[in-house]
Amino acid sequence: MGSTSRTETFPAHTPAASQIFTTVLSHGPLTRLDAARRAGLSAAAVTKAVRPLLEAGYLVEDADEAARPALGRPANLVRVDGGRALFVGVKVTGDEIIGVLTDLCCRIRLARRVPLTDRATRAVLASAAGLVQELRAGADDLGVAVLGLGIAVSGDVDRAEGVVRYSPFLEWRDVPLAELAAMTTGLPVTLDNDVRALTIAEQWFGAGVGLSDFAVVTVGAGIGCALVVHGQVVAGAHGVAGEIGHVAIDPAGPPCHCGNRGCVEAIAGDAAIVARMREVTGRPVADTAEAVALAHQGVAGAREVYARAGEAIGRGIATVANLLGPERVIISGEGLTAYDLFAEQIRDSFGAAAFGSAAQCDVQTRPLPFEEWARGAAAAAIQSFITSTPTHRPGKG
């Protein structure tokens, strides 16, 4: 690829070390005492864990001049040195590839998009490799090594195996994408479901900070969901989890591409809304932008299509709340552009279907552009780096 290739690894392999690093990443700068308290570890464990991270330059410790006491030394604060390493995150949709270069603090340094005209694996891989190369050229300019690549794809994605088992929008089945991308780019690769990757970023830096149990629900082409339970993103024993889009809420509902009827996605996904809008209005609706326009124009029946979608999403969220009782549900995704058309129905049907105190769950919306999803992929790569578990390293084969 022409870029500097280094096989640098995180200098600590204990759960305590990655826990402390993540705590400082998410909440820092922190005193060692605060870091210990937040991570539920002893001061001795923190001292032991931070030493190699300070030596390798991933963490730095500075005097906290702002909190200098009247007498004596100021307390020291530990923080992540963002400039110490770089990562690339890539989100693949059915239409384009979005890539970001982030630092070790997962701050975006560069962002690029390329359109996707061919969904064949080879074509997607070539486009993604081009994007990664461009971002790595930016890293070379900064003189800092890129230590990992994260790739986020929607659908049934097995992170542990590095395989896209099924992607409806790319029409892929059983593609060993992590291995292919590691061979093409020469970087350690982490592959994850796109909503799960986004949720790592939300847990570390977004609306999930400090929560042990929350969910991210995304509306748009698909209806996705990732769940954080007991502080960790749920991956599923067989790679499937968070499939809120395929919660079946109506046996008399429309057929779904998964083979069932009345799935949330078959009522509230973009394709379902566009198809239903054509049926109801009798007009040749091309995409969601046109569907939203018809609803805003007050065309007969158009608002009901969105109302029905909102009701389905609300029921799906209630199912998540009844089974898991999260503290918060964060609704995001490109479908939020139509949010005014179904917000009320989401809220009402969630309230009606939530059981008992599950209704206390805080449901909020949070618009996040695709660059934030690509940042989630970079967060997944950083997570793999600090836990020394990338899906595929170059040459691992």
Place this chain on the structure above:
Amino acid sequence: MGSTSRTETFPAHTPAASQIFTTVLSHGPLTRLDAARRAGLSAAAVTKAVRPLLEAGYLVEDADEAARPALGRPANLVRVDGGRALFVGVKVTGDEIIGVLTDLCCRIRLARRVPLTDRATRAVLASAAGLVQELRAGADDLGVAVLGLGIAVSGDVDRAEGVVRYSPFLEWRDVPLAELAAMTTGLPVTLDNDVRALTIAEQWFGAGVGLSDFAVVTVGAGIGCALVVHGQVVAGAHGVAGEIGHVAIDPAGPPCHCGNRGCVEAIAGDAAIVARMREVTGRPVADTAEAVALAHQGVAGAREVYARAGEAIGRGIATVANLLGPERVIISGEGLTAYDLFAEQIRDSFGAAAFGSAAQCDVQTRPLPFEEWARGAAAAAIQSFITSTPTHRPGKG
């Protein structure tokens, strides 16, 4: 109560100590090395954690004579001393109270049942107190102290607060049962949802041993569920979790006591089956035993009632699998007596509604009498004891 009352507490308060104790309880006898490996702790951490537990007699260490090497000393094995302490577990149903006296290994030493003729809080409390007293008399005969009481009730139960928020079968709302029982019995009390309590026992000793992600689904008067995710039972941020009975699968389905329509419980719970059986057959069906008999006799329409219930349960289980991807789902509950009538429909509708590799989840049945549920309540009490977190201690108020 006349019984020996001691306020003995567990001598170690670190997460590592309770983790090691639970590992030995579930997998022991183990060498220290095996215990460390299974718990993911260092040998030093294990040595530090087991010392006070050995000193207090909760753990014992014996030479493993069976594995004596040709030369040198045999390896030592650590195990829980079951006889060191006793616990009482109580399961309250709408019709009876089932109580067990267990040792520290959660082995049942005594079991008793009393019928419940009055569901008022005071009456239930008096019956339960009588049962506990009888079991404590048994403990006195053994000369071992009872260190905690676990109570399991179905419905919306907040373990952290010790409150039954809503129990449909007892018709209770917001009853501070843990506090009342602690005052009445003088024991530290742990209150939990009955299926969650049963699941602790399944995780430690049953079909969940060694699994980090599994679910228990119970069929009978209610349709219940408890989820183990990342090795811990999910409690829900607001006390509600695992409400598979109120997963709504059909907006045109029968009304449910929760206020919605087409909940799994409104189709497959005992009351729903009996009511539907009366409708379909035109006969005065009194209870599930009669409903089962009609289906076995081949009365017209009777089998379809069970087929529909099985389909609803299978869809509920598929929803759990699609959202969480558990390794295993264990179906239990008194409704298993009719299992031959709906096993096929559960399997088929689960298979049809499971998304992608979620269908690989191992769905199995496991008949467990109510004494096992009471044992689950004792397991919850043991868990509180070793983590020093009983819901209520006597006099805490």
